[in-house]
Amino acid sequence: MLLKKNVNCNDVDVREMAKKMQKKFLKYLDQYSVILAMGDALDPRLKLKILRPTYDKVDPITAEEKVAIVRKNLNSAL
Numbered sequence: 001m002l003l004k005k006n007v008n009c010n011d012v013d014v015r016e017m018a019k020k021m022q023k024k025f026l027k028y029l030d031q032y033s034v035i036l037a038m039g040d041a042l043d044p045r046l047k048l049k050i051l052r053p054t055y056d057k058v059d060p061i062t063a064e065e066k067v068a069i070v071r072k073n074l075n076s077a078l
Helices: 001-005 012-042 048-058 063-077
Strands: none
Touching: 001 012, 012 048, 012 063, 048 063
């Protein structure tokens, strides 16, 4: 959320740094989100119901799809 906020910052240096960091973060999120989310879903304190609001905060457009992918991967692991 801070990266999204700072991408539009008036300070040029902060704005450019935030853009670079956001690019790296999105790459990381795309590559590893399923594995990390499976760990969260297996944690009895979190479960799948926590994933949807979390994905909604990061990217509401693809949140439902990402939850479905995690659910599918968890079912295939059983």
